[in-house]
Amino acid sequence: MEEPQGFFSTGDGCVGDTVTERCLVESKEPVSHVQLACGLWFCAFPLDGNELCVWSTKDPSYQPLILRGHRQPITAVTFGNTVSPLLICSASQDYVMLWSLDECRQKVLLGLTPRGLVLGTLLGKALYLRLSPDDRAAAVCAGNKIFMLDTESRSTLAVLEGHRGPVTAAEFCPWQTHIIISVSEDRSFKVWDHHAGSPLYSSAVLTASPLLSLLVDEKSKQLVAGCADGQLWVFSLVERHHYRCVTRVDLKKKRETFSRRVESRLCSLPVLFLEENRRPRAHGLEKGEDMEGSLPVLSLAPCDLSLLLSSECGCLPSESAPCLWVGSSAGLLVLNLANFELEGVLRYKDFRSLSIQVAGSCAMMSKAGEQKAICLLTSLFGGQIAVLEIRLAALVRSRQGLGAGRSLSVLPRGCVLSTSPLHFRIAEEHRTPPAPQRRSAVRSTVQDQPLVFHSKVRSSGYATAPHVTMFSPKTNTRNNGDSPSRRRSSHGCKEYPLESSPPTRLHKQRVLAHGPAAALCVQFSGDGRWLACGLANHLSLVFRADLTGTPAVFSGHDGAVSTVCWSHDGRWLLSTSLDGTPRVWSLRRAELVLCVGRDLFPKPIQSAQFYYLDAFILCSSGPELQLLKCHIDTSKDEIRRYKQKSRCRPVFRLPTAGPTEITSLSAVNDFYSYLVLTAGRDKTVEVFDLNAGRSAAVIAEAHSRPVHQICQNKLATTTLDGKLQLFVAE
Incomplete structure (x- = not known):
């Protein structure tokens, strides 16, 4: 074998924190629009037209292997699925050849020329190759036909005909190996039984552009087809679904949303949360930079991000959603198949030192449990071939927009500032009483003695008639003879075992109201003993956690109850x-102890809760976040018993970044925390720092639809590292 000279160069120079160019090859012939092969330890690509180059990704210094046997330019390359022996299949207009990598390597070491097995001849220009899961059959997509070749007898098993355009990709079904699925430039996909040589299903025309790539995901049992106009079509392969279309993903819109989200996070982060008072720069987010007109989906490959996503969301690796690589001419994207949102975006032009800025074809591979991925690229306008190494952790971190800066934490990192609205409580608790009050306190130590020391003094009027009271206390309150302390001790509360599966069996059911009254909100108390429920018939009900006994009824609202919230000590219930x-x-x-008038709020309240260990009440009114200082007094004055002694007044208002109203808010009330989360109808999640009295971060386009509910994993924040964990629901 001749050693390659002058065209093969390797290097360990790091282009960026995310991608590294490991190898660059110059081919004499153009290699655009060619199927490339990228495996766990090797990658294979055409070189100088009719030569096949195999390069080791595990050991870049290893001598590349050059295989010769084709007379026409190679148009498709693929690896086998078995590890030993590792097979490589290559196709051109003259031959379809099968190579055993171990045998070829041994012959080269002995000074012999490696030879491949010819599976088929003169089948036409092959656009795509794929070996069956057991490597006993090879599917060759040539023209509008699919040739099924036997790798052992080197004979033709079947010829699948039915497409009206060139077949661009074909994949075997992993759990049904006799089924193969193909896509074509006729803009449809077909399902075949290649053992019988007959079609099972034929789709309608999906789009106006040709279908270029295909992926069958075994975990989610979905079929993903990539289009030339940047669209992804996802279909269900579950038997009873009859190839139902799940969704259609516009990659250009998804990438623009991803870029705006990262840019808004970077621009909204205050200097307080960045290291060395420097704001990290996001690649490709400069203003005025044009986006590409289209994102043709050149290739699709499975992507394993289970370890990275499980470390962020706190779930088990087996519970994480499947992801896939999407390779286009402009860059690489990582798509989550559970929510169809982008987990990472890599654009070639953001890294100026990369040799290839526009790709003609690409192939990706990421091994399960590994922190790195391999990408094989060919240039669209020349003969350059590059091997890239991608760091998955850095690619996924790019969606957070925090870069190297410190993350937000619900745990306070410093004392309350003197200018903070939260300083109100501390100043009130440590306020020194004025001098007149101190003097009166000293005088009050001398107690007044009664002039008459008898318990009763008989005089006119004491025994003739009973004393008439003008204002009698309210005695019609239903108590059932058991005090709250007795009720609290009678109900046992035990924790749900973490190793158990989620509850799925209905235990008990209660009718809330006799009539059309929907339950709009429910919330358990902090100790898990009580359940509050807000109804559309203007009532609030409080049940025991086991739904036994008669519920306590709270009436007084003139509209449907939209929010119920418990105080930290469990004595008060807040409703809006x-x-x-x-x-x-x-x-x-x-009974009612505090009612805040409507004149304090310019617009109706959407959400409210206790905050800062019940010292404040947080409310959202339109696009404003309001902080109310409340003082609850339940003492009774017999002269003016109907006058409310509890009082509440606003102390701080903070507008959101957008003009739309806040739909939900969330803040930790179990301990002192400065951060408040809000969600709006414009699909934006915003974080406020009430210690600094300003917005701390804005997550634009957090969901594809308006956010209706946002909550924090408050128990985890109190027992673990205090990182900000939130969950939002559309």
Whole structure:
């Protein structure tokens, strides 16, 4: 074998934190629009037209292997699925050849010329090759036909005909090996039984552009077809679904949303949360930079991000959603097949030192459990071939937009600032009483003695008639004879075992109201003993956690109850309604203790909760976040018993970045925390730092639809590292 000279160069120079160009090859013939092969330890590509080059990705210094046997330019290359022996199949207009890598390597070491087995001759220009899971059959897509070749007897098993255009890709079904699926330039896909040589299903015309790539995901049992106009079509391969279309993904819109989301995070982060007061620069996010007109899907490959995504969301690796690589002429994208959102974006032109800025063909591979991925690229306008190494952790971190800066934490990192609205409580607790109060306190130490030391003094009027009281206390409150302390001790509470599966069997069911009254909100108390429920018939109900006994009824709202929230000590219940008034109820007396008027809020309240260990009430009114200082007093004045002693007044207002109203908010009330999360109808999640009194971060386009509910994993934040964990729901 002749050693390659002058055209093969390797290097370890790091182009960036995300991608490294490991190898660059110059071919004499153009290699665009050629199927490339990228495996776990090797990658294979055509070289100088009719030569096949095999390069080791595990050991870049290893001598590349050059295989010769084709007379016409090679148009498709693929690896086998068995590890030993590792097979390589290559196709051109003259031959379809099968190579055993171990045998070829041994012959080269002995000074002999390696030879491949010819599976078929003169089949036409092959656009795609794929070996069956057991490597006993090879599917050759040539023209509008699929030739099924036997790798052992080197005979033709079947010829699958039915497409009206050139077949661009074909894949075997992993769980049904006798089924093969193909896509074509006729803009449709077909399902075949290659053992019988007959079609099983033929789709309609999907789009106006040709279908170029195909992937069959075994974990989600979905078929993903890539289009030349940047569209992904996802179909279900479950038997009863009859190849139903799951969704259609526009990659250009997804990438623009991803870029805006990262850019908004970077621009909204304050200097407080970045190291060395420097803001990280996002590649390709400069203003005025044009986006590509289209993203042709050149290739699709499975991507394993289970370890990275499980470390971020806290789930088990087996529970993480499957992902896939999407290779286009402009860059690489990682798509999550569970929510069809992008997990990472890599654009070639963002890395100026890369040799290839526009790709003609590409192949990707990421091994399960590995932190790196391999990408094989060919240039669209020349003969350059590059091997890239991608760091998956850096690629996934690019979606967070925090770069090297410190992440936000719900745990306070410093004392409360004197300018903070949260300083109100501390100043109130440590306030020194004025001098007149101190003097009166000293005088009050001398107690007044009664002039008459008898318990009763008989005089006119004491025994003739009973004393008439003008204002009698309210005694019609239903108590059932058991005090709250007795009820609290009677109900046992035990934790749900973490190793158990989620509950799926219905245990008990209660009718909330006799009539059309929907339950709009529910919330358990902090100790898990009580359940509050807000109804559309203006009532709030409090049940025991086991739904036994008679519920406590709280009435007084003039509209449907939209929010219920428990205080930290479990004594108060906060409710908001469409009537625009938040109300605080006493759980012991089952009565109203505080009602905030509508004049404090310019627009109806959408969400409210207790905050800062029940010192404040957080409310959202339109696009504003309001902080209310509340003082609850349940003492009774017999002269003016109907006058409310509890009071509440606004202390701080903070507008959101967008003009749309806040739909939900979330803040930790179990300990002192400065961060407040809000979600709006414009699909934006915003983080506020009330210690600094400003917005800390903005996550634009957090969902594809308006966010209706946002909550934090509050128990995890109190027991683990205090990282900000949130869950949003559309």
